[in-house]
């Protein structure tokens with residue numbers, strides 16, 4: 001699977017852009033602020049129908065324009081598909097496949113398996129549990145449409161229950177039948193989500209661990225633990241007992257929306273005790289594990305977006321990374337680099353397996369290595 005071409009109109013800093021990519025390595029080179037990451041983000045849009053960076057579609061339309069469009073031609077085994085995403089101020093976003101508008105964006109997720117490794121990925125380790133749930137969800141959703149549906153339903157019902165908790169008069173006894181009607185559904189979808197996440201962590205861990213071992217020259221042992229209230233046998237009982245607390249706090253305090261992952265290094269939390277380098281290797285290994293799992297289970301080699309990756313790795317790790325590209329572990333790869341000479345050097349012997357693009361003033365000019 002590879003993206004042959006992309007054409008942008010009024011997307012972020014690009015007025016008009018049309019680029020023909022190669023099937024293997026595409027280096028996006030240029031100074032800071034020229035639009036390298038924006039180009040990766042446009043590719044991300046074609047896979048996820050949204051931005052990896054700015055969730056407000058409006059802000060991804062070029063300033064002073066009212067409409068942005070991203071068009072791509074994607075080759076999948078023996079056929080090609082034309083993908084279009086159009087953003088408009090104060091109007092619904094449109095996503096088209098071969099000219100046909102899709103109604104449910106979630107149906108498209110997984111059709112273009114893609115992994116984005118960004119410079120700030122250690123946030124997955126450092127920030128709140130929400131980002132770790134997102135990490136799990138975005139991986140499973142690319143592989144399992146039922147999972148994404150369950151998640152959408154769960155979040156929808158959770159929101160309704162929370163609204164009910166907020167509006168329930170303090171002095172009034174709770175209507176147990178009414179709450180029960182929400183709880184039955186939350187239990188059903190919650191249990192399915194729990195089972196999928198548990199299976200995911202089991203399948204994902206060995207991929208992740210082997211990448212950590214390869215990338216870091218460290219010998220420490222890394223683990224991922226799935227923390228979920230639903231693992232407790234008496235979860236349902238505890239959930240019911242929490243209703244009074246929920247009414248006081250005006251939100252649902254128990255369920256899969258509280259799930260988390262604990263990242264460990266030698267049995268201690270890497271968030272607290274890992275060095276910066278260890279955290280960086282950990283975060284990259286999470287992404288590469290995601291890549292392996294998607295590759296194995298989807299039957300397609302995911303597109304890989306590497307944003308400023310060389311800045312984040314020391315020379316030894318860069319070498320190991322490039323070896324992975326060389327072994328053709330990866331399929332189509334997009335790499336941004338603000339230091340053109342570095343990427344030109346690394347990929348100088350790649351012949352027709354590499355294309356270099358110089359990004360300047362909203363244009364992409366192909367340059368020879």
Ligand SMILES: Nc1ncnc2c1ncn2[C@@H]1O[C@H](COP(=O)(O)OP(=O)(O)OP(=O)(O)O)[C@@H](O)[C@H]1O
Nearest residue numbers: 012013032033034035036037038059060061062063
């Ligand atoms: N909606 C928008 N309209 C116009 N310009 C935008 C819009 N959104 C972002 N930009 C511009 O895009 C530029 C940033 O582009 P991008 O992040 O892709 O740069 P980069 O080449 O990756 O830089 P770096 O090397 O620093 O990572 C900024 O100058 C920003 O003002």
Ligand SMILES: [Mg+2]
Nearest residue numbers: 036037307336
């Ligand atoms: Mg950038």
